[in-house]
Structures are given as C-alpha cells and as structure tokens.
Amino acid sequence: MSFVDTSYTAAESEAMDAALTAALAGPRGANPLVGAVILSPDGEQLATGYHRGAGTAHAEADAISEARKKGIDIVGTTMVVTLEPCNHVGRTGPCAQAIIAAGIAKVIYAVDDPHDPAAGGARTLSAAGVEVISGLEGEKALDLNRDWFDAVAAKRPFVTLHIAQTLDSRIAAVDGTSQWISCPESLADNHGLRGLIDAILVGTGTVLVDDPRLTARTPDGELSAHQPIRAVMGLRDVPQDAAVRGNDGRFVHLPTRDPAEALGMLFEKGVRHLMVEGGSSILSTFLAADLVDELIVYLAPTLLGSGTPALNDLGITTLADAQHWSWDEAGGGAVRILGNDLRLHLRSPRGAASIIKNSIPGSEAAEYVTGGH
Amino acid sequence: MSFVDTSYTAAESEAMDAALTAALAGPRGANPLVGAVILSPDGEQLATGYHRGAGTAHAEADAISEARKKGIDIVGTTMVVTLEPCNHVGRTGPCAQAIIAAGIAKVIYAVDDPHDPAAGGARTLSAAGVEVISGLEGEKALDLNRDWFDAVAAKRPFVTLHIAQTLDSRIAAVDGTSQWISCPESLADNHGLRGLIDAILVGTGTVLVDDPRLTARTPDGELSAHQPIRAVMGLRDVPQDAAVRGNDGRFVHLPTRDPAEALGMLFEKGVRHLMVEGGSSILSTFLAADLVDELIVYLAPTLLGSGTPALNDLGITTLADAQHWSWDEAGGGAVRILGNDLRLHLRSPRGAASIIKNSIPGSEAAEYVTGGH
Numbered sequence: 001m002s003f004v005d006t007s008y009t010a011a012e013s014e015a016m017d018a019a020l021t022a023a024l025a026g027p028r029g030a031n032p033l034v035g036a037v038i039l040s041p042d043g044e045q046l047a048t049g050y051h052r053g054a055g056t057a058h059a060e061a062d063a064i065s066e067a068r069k070k071g072i073d074i075v076g077t078t079m080v081v082t083l084e085p086c087n088h089v090g091r092t093g094p095c096a097q098a099i100i101a102a103g104i105a106k107v108i109y110a111v112d113d114p115h116d117p118a119a120g121g122a123r124t125l126s127a128a129g130v131e132v133i134s135g136l137e138g139e140k141a142l143d144l145n146r147d148w149f150d151a152v153a154a155k156r157p158f159v160t161l162h163i164a165q166t167l168d169s170r171i172a173a174v175d176g177t178s179q180w181i182s183c184p185e186s187l188a189d190n191h192g193l194r195g196l197i198d199a200i201l202v203g204t205g206t207v208l209v210d211d212p213r214l215t216a217r218t219p220d221g222e223l224s225a226h227q228p229i230r231a232v233m234g235l236r237d238v239p240q241d242a243a244v245r246g247n248d249g250r251f252v253h254l255p256t257r258d259p260a261e262a263l264g265m266l267f268e269k270g271v272r273h274l275m276v277e278g279g280s281s282i283l284s285t286f287l288a289a290d291l292v293d294e295l296i297v298y299l300a301p302t303l304l305g306s307g308t309p310a311l312n313d314l315g316i317t318t319l320a321d322a323q324h325w326s327w328d329e330a331g332g333g334a335v336r337i338l339g340n341d342l343r344l345h346l347r348s349p350r351g352a353a354s355i356i357k358n359s360i361p362g363s364e365a366a367e368y369v370t371g372g373h
Numbered sequence: 374m375s376f377v378d379t380s381y382t383a384a385e386s387e388a389m390d391a392a393l394t395a396a397l398a399g400p401r402g403a404n405p406l407v408g409a410v411i412l413s414p415d416g417e418q419l420a421t422g423y424h425r426g427a428g429t430a431h432a433e434a435d436a437i438s439e440a441r442k443k444g445i446d447i448v449g450t451t452m453v454v455t456l457e458p459c460n461h462v463g464r465t466g467p468c469a470q471a472i473i474a475a476g477i478a479k480v481i482y483a484v485d486d487p488h489d490p491a492a493g494g495a496r497t498l499s500a501a502g503v504e505v506i507s508g509l510e511g512e513k514a515l516d517l518n519r520d521w522f523d524a525v526a527a528k529r530p531f532v533t534l535h536i537a538q539t540l541d542s543r544i545a546a547v548d549g550t551s552q553w554i555s556c557p558e559s560l561a562d563n564h565g566l567r568g569l570i571d572a573i574l575v576g577t578g579t580v581l582v583d584d585p586r587l588t589a590r591t592p593d594g595e596l597s598a599h600q601p602i603r604a605v606m607g608l609r610d611v612p613q614d615a616a617v618r619g620n621d622g623r624f625v626h627l628p629t630r631d632p633a634e635a636l637g638m639l640f641e642k643g644v645r646h647l648m649v650e651g652g653s654s655i656l657s658t659f660l661a662a663d664l665v666d667e668l669i670v671y672l673a674p675t676l677l678g679s680g681t682p683a684l685n686d687l688g689i690t691t692l693a694d695a696q697h698w699s700w701d702e703a704g705g706g707a708v709r710i711l712g713n714d715l716r717l718h719l720r721s722p723r724g725a726a727s728i729i730k731n732s733i734p735g736s737e738a739a740e741y742v743t744g745g746h
Contacts, residue, residue, distance in 0.1 A: 166695065167670065167717070168684045169542035177692035284678055297540065301719055303696040305657055305687025311541045314678025319550035322539065323676040327713075335708060335715065340700075342708065344540070344715075346674055 008136050011043030012108055015080040016137045020110075022050040023059065023082050023144060027331035028294050029158055030198060030272035032145040034059035036081040038067055038074055038104070046072050053196060054273070060085050060095040064102050075103035082141045084113040084134065085121035096121030099130065106131040110141030114152045146351040147293035156263040157198065157274040160294045161283060162190060165310045167301055171280065172308040176209060184219075185339030186298040191217050193296070195224035198271040201254075201262065202244075203282035204234030213243045214277070229271060233262045233282060259286045280312045287323065288314045290350070295325060297344040324349050381509050384416030385481055388453040389510045393483075395423040396432065396455050396517060400704035401667050402531055403571060403645035405518040407432040409454040411440055411447055411477070419445050426569060427646070433458055433468040437475050448476035455514045457486040457507065458494035469494030472503065479504040483514030487525045519724040520666035529636040530571065530647040532664055534656060535563060537671045538683045544653065545681040549582060557592075558712030559671040564590050566669070568597035571644040574627075574635065575617075576655035577607030586616045587650070602644060606635045606655060632659045653685045660696065661687045663723070668698060670717040697722050 008016075015037040023035030034051040036059035047070060049062030057065065060081055067074045079085075085095035085107065099107060099121075107130055113120040126132045142149065151158045164182040165171050172178035180187060194200060194216035206212065216224035230244050233254045238245065245251045252269070254262045259282075266274055276286050286292050316322060325346040327334035336343040381389075388410040396408030407424040409432035420443060422435030430438065433454055440447045452458075458468040458480065472480060472494075480503055486493040499505045515522065524531045537555040538544050545551035553560065567573055567589035579585065589597035603617050606627045611618065618624045625642070627635045632655075639647055649659050659665050689695060698719040700707035709716040 167542070167698070167719075168682065169540070173692045173695070174690040179692070181692065181695075287676060287678070301698045301700060301717075303660060303684065303687060303698065304689050304692070305660070305684040306689065309541065309682065311676065311678040314676060316677050316679065317547040319546045319552070319554065319677070322546070322554075325540070325674045325676065327674060335710070337708070342715075342717075344674075346540075 008108070008133075009043060011039060012078070012080060012136065015039045015045055015078075016082070016108070016110060018045060018048060019059075019080055019082050020137060020140055020144060022048045024050075024330050026051045027053045027196070028148070028328070029160070029196065030054045032083060032148045033330055034081065034083045036060045036063040036079060038063050038072075039078040039080055041076060041078075046070075046074065046077060058086060058095050059083075061098050064098060076105045078106040078108060079104045080108045080136075082110045082137075082144065084109045084111065085125065086113065087119055087121040087124050094121065094124075096124040096128075099125060100128045104130065106133070108133045108136050110134070110137050114149050143351065147348050150350060151293060156260070156267050156291070157271045158294070159263070159286065159292050160193070160197070160273070160275045160296060161286060161292045162193075162275055162277050162296050162298075163283065163310050164190070164298045165300070166304050167299060168303050168305060169310045170304040170307040171278065171310050173304055174307050176308075178210070178308075181300050181302065182298045183300065183339035183341045186300075186341045186343065188219050189338055189343060190298070191219075191224070193275060194228055195226050197228050197273045197275050199229035199231050199266055199269075199274045201231040201233055201266075201274055201276045201282070202278055204232055204236040204238060205281065206277070206279045207232050207238055207242050207244055208236070209279075211243050212277075213246070215246070228275070229266070229269065231262070231266060231274075233257075233259075257285070259289045259291050263291060280308055280310060284311045284313050287311065290348070293348050293351075294328065295344075295346040295348075297342075297346070298338070299342040299344060301340060301342075326351060381481070381506075382416060384412060385451070385453060385509065388412045388418055388451075389455070389481070389483060391418060391421060392432075392453055392455050393510060393513055393517060395421050397703050399424045400426045400569070401521070401701070402533070402569065403427045405456060405521045406703055407454065407456045409433045409436040409452060411436050411445075412451040412453055414449060414451075419443075419447065419450060431459060431468050432456075434471050437471060449478045451479040451481060452477050453481045453509075455483045455510075455517065457482045457484065458498065459486065460492055460494040460497050467494065467497075469497040469501075472498060473501045477503065479506070481506045481509050483507070483510050487522055516724065520721050523723055524666060529633070529640050529664070530644045531666050532636070532659065533566070533570070533646070533648045533667045533669060534659060534665045535566075535648055535650050535669050535671075536656065536683050537563070537673075539673050539675045539677050541676050541678065542683045543677040543680040544651065544683050546677055547680050549681075551583070551681075554673050554675065555671045556673065556712035556714045559673075559714045559716065561592050562711055562716060563671070564592075564597070566648060567601055568599050570601050570646045570648050572602035572604050572639055572642075572647045574604040574606055574639075574647055574649045574655070575651055577605055577609040577611060578654065579650070579652045580605050580611055580615050580617055581609070582652075584616050585650075586619070588619070601648070602639070602642065604635070604639060604647075606630075606632075630658070632662045632664050636664060653681055653683060657684045657686050660684065663721070666721050666724075667701065668717075668719040668721075670715075670719070671711070672715040672717060674713060674715075699724060 019035035019037045023033040036049045038047045047063045047067035049059045051059045214230040328345045328347040392408035392410045396406040399406045409422045411420045420436045420440035422432045424432045587603040701718045701720040
C-alpha cells in the first residue's frame, strides 16, 4: 500500500536521517536493516530504536521500549521509521499493533514493505486512525537495503559470502593445507555467524577434500543453540561417512551446479539467510552470477605465493569489467581488527550507490591526474 | 662503543617507553625510527621528539627544539633516547654536539649505533663530560628497528615492497589492463613515497608491458622536487625509447635476476631506501629471498577472479611454511583508509616479535579450540 508523498518538517527529515543512521548498527541477513525514531509533537527526538537481526525486536518496538525505559509518555507522538511497519505475527509480534497500543498518532515511513502489499502495516494503522505518510528519504532507505530488496524480489535467500584468505588471496597451500589460515578470533566470529543464519553451503569438492562439520560451535567447542542447515551443492555424491551429514536431520544435498537453482531449493525449505563458505569454484560461481549480497573476508597477514586462490574465474577479462564492491558500515563496521586478522565487510556492486559508502571515514574523493605509472 | 648496563629510576624507564612510542610516529626507510625525551633532574618529562625521516631533524634535535619552543631551560637535564646519538655531520648536524651545546648532563640510550663504533656519539659525549649510559629497553629498541638493523648489517638498502591489488590479489586483468586498480588517493600516496626514497625498482617485464615512467609526481602531474633513481632489473634489454630512461641521468639497468646482487649494486650507488614496485616475479623473488623489510599494500574493494596474481611463487608448499607478516603501526598506522582503498602496512617476519604487534587495537590473543571446520 502506498501513501502520498508530501512535504515534511525539518524535524521529521532529521528524524528520518537519524533512523537511517541507527539502522546501520544492525546486522544484514534475513531481515532488513531498520531504524526508528519517536518524535514529540514539537519535534524533539524522544527515543531511537533499531533492529538487531532475525528473532529480535523490530526497530519500532525497540524505540517504544527505549522510550518506556526513559519513562517518556509517547501518546500523541510521531513514529519515524525507515520501513513500513509490519503487520504479521512473527517471532516478535506485529509492529502495527504495538504502535496503535502505544497511542502513537502519526507514522512516517520511508519505503513500503516489499512483501504482499495487503500484508503491510500501513493499512492497519490507517484503519485504526493513525495518520500514515510514506516516501520520506525513500531512495536512501531503498539503498540502505538494496541487496535485501533484491533477494526478496527474486524469492531467494539473502546471501553472505565468506572468504578466509591470506594477504595474497590464497585459501589453501599447494599441498591443500588450510587449517588454519585465519586466527582464532576470526574463527570465533565465523562460528558466531553460523549460529545466526538459516543455512551454510559448500561444494562437494570441499566435502571430499576437507570433510568439514559445518556446525556452529562456541569457542570451547560446544555446539551452539542454533544450528544452520548444512547444504552441499554439486553433482558428486556426498560420502555416507562425511562429517557434514551429522545425525540431526539438518543436512541437505543440492544436486546442481547452478547457484540460482540451489538458492531456489533452499528458499523452498524456508532459508532466508545463507552463508556460502567455499571452495573457490563455488565462491566464484555465486559471484559470477551476481547472487552475493554481502562479502565477509577474513584477511590474515600471511603470504603463500602459490596454492588455491580464493576465486578462480568470474568471466572477467579486462579491468573495466571488474566487480566494484562497497565498504559496508552495517553491523559493526567495514574494517575491523580481529586478533591478528582484518575482517572486511562489503556490499555487492548492486548496493554500491548507497549512503553507506559515504560514511567511511576519509573517503572524500580527491582529484589525481597521472599520465602513466 | 658499549656502556655498562645499570639500574634506572622509574622516571627514566617511563621516559624510554615514551621515547619508544614517540619513535613510532616516524616513517620507516633509510633512517631508523628514533624517539627522545628530555627529563628534568626530578624526573619530569620536559619535551619529546622523534625522527620524521631522512633529511629531517634527528629525534634528539627535535626534542631540544621542542623544549626551546616551550621556553624550557634544559641545562643539567637528562636526554633519554632510543638509539645512540650520532656523531657524523650529515644533512642535519651531529646530535652529540647539539646535546653538548645544550648543556645536557646525562644521556641514556637504548642501543648502539650499528655503524662503525668509532663513529658513534657516545664516546664524544663522554669525552665532553656528559654522563652516558646504554642498554635501557635495549631489546625493545632493537625490535623497533629490527629490519633496519638487518639492512645495515647486510650492507643493503632498506626495502619497501609496494603492491597495488584487488581484494582477490590480482594486479592486472587477463588482458593485461591494470590502470588503475588503485584509487587516486592511493596513487597519490605512492607518489608521495617515491618523492622520499632513494630508488625505485621494477623488472624488465614491467617495462616491456607497461612502459612506466617511475617518476615521483604531484597530484597535478608535475614532477616532485626529489626524484628517485629508476632501476630496472633483469637480463632483457631496456628499449631505447622506454619512458623509464628519462633524460635526467637517474636511470640504471641492473643486469641480474638475483635480488641480493641488485641490492648490492644499488647500495654501491648510495641507495639506502629502495621501493620495489613489480611485477609479480620481481615481488616474489624479493619476498622468497627474505629481502623485504616493509610491505605496503593498496587494497581495492574490487574482484577480478582471474588475471595476474600479485605473487606467483615463494617456494612455499604447505601452510606451516607461510610467511607471517606483522601489522606495523609506524609512520601513520597499520591500516588506513585512502579514498576507496585500504592501505595496509606490514613488517617482515624478521620483525614479527616487536612491540609494534602488540600495539594494534583489539589484538589481544584469545583461546579458540575447534576440531575441524
């Protein structure tokens, strides 16, 4: 459901900018980044909220909760939020009902929920007498979650690609050894992600060479509470004694070499956030097909000089066709130091023109003219 | 000349730590990192100085100048410095004379000047009645400049290796295109370095493929005031019309494939700081021979998937033999954002156990036990 664009007060525009900034604190994945600000009738920002990822409070509920903690009366206030409030009863209850129950008088949101329009919360809010306006900073809000909107539109999971590489982008030495290129802190970070996603995917080649378990584990080696589906993609058989099979029924073999088909199969199984772990051919296949939304690279300060490169072919033959990824500040920053490694976080070229790119410190463009090396 | 180790006051030890930290602000290169602190008789740190690179004031002179700016009388004070004060008249005058002239009563330094002992300033200071003690934090001071001491001992230039690469460590696409993988800010940074070093080196292959000029240029394309010697290494001829030849007499062809021999030739010509720029074979040859002291990587957030890898062979076949480099905080930091690129700064594995490694934020070690992927 779309509402008419209108003119906004300076306080409303500022609140939307604050909500967009707040949204960036959340992680990418099955759910979009969302931020919300509660505005008093005289334009004061009373409380801010954001969504911390699947299974946690939505941004609107987070802002209402923040206001309650502060003991602020929010009856008659305006909720400024980067995405249309939801109407469905998921793990966290519908935001439309929470907004109505809180006595909020007006809702300004940036972009519509991309799912079935009838399911959006705007109609429910409006029917309950809440004034609803949409479109403020709509472009920025779309950019903020460009990759997620793409995944929703394509009815495929949001795809995170994981690479653990040396400085010269090798993921294994000549003799196949790869344990461990990353430092313990990077391994722990990766296992933390495994405990949040719906599924993890490797190729049959990786199973045959490394025999990984692909479970999410805590630093002391225990299984995490939440385990992802373990997907192996490829036409070769997965050995009966492969560790990835486990005995919890969460293993699945996807007998295809087509990444789009693999994503379709996983979406059918309810997977909304997939992490692709390797090897080189699988990583390259997903990247070449433009089916990666987020890239997480653990970069160790080591050199091998030879061995298995992280990527082996993207179908690119000239520099002008290189894939230009964007640094992504969402969910903890574009560049982080993890132990002795760097953790790099990037968005797909589809999301390149987003507000996030401009938020990297020191990224001011500068003119520099040279005529050769 | 070595002086006897002794016991030190807490103020003296703290001053040496402060001097070691101050030293890190300087850049690596032909000269070592040096820091100095002037200490009052009652243990107060009056002024701090450090060396900003070849051609600028030494740390001792910098500290004396800092004290004068503050209007502080330093007669009878103690100079705490990370390296034996120099005695030679270079571009900046001998520090021993400056210390004597300033009326400083005592000098505590960490490690001896590694050049001809007779040339050290300790003997001059002592002969002039200045009390001189050495050895305080000697190990840390050696670690601080481990790579530089190695270069001095081997009578070779200090070697900086430069790599401009994609995230997947490619330095050219399949068709050979490489201009420009790096962003304008990275190119400017590289040209700034060219304006400080004694010589720049590439292989004959790079000359034949890219025909680089290898001059140091300002962002508007003008030649910088200082130009490095332009060295081309390899057995193939350098074409008569190659841009690298220029017409200023600063071109040299080194007819060898042996990096140690090339360094010897350049040292003979007075080169004390060399930057090796490429291509892959030259970079790999220097790295495999353990003849690189400092690594500067401009990392663009782009993917090519194929093309020329930055390195092609280090003689390493298994992960246990990987080269482990250390993040280097000296001269502006280990990780910097330059435009859209990351600039990574690392020290050779020889310098790995230095104090610098521990100064990276968030580098606390953590236990993490896993039994497989």
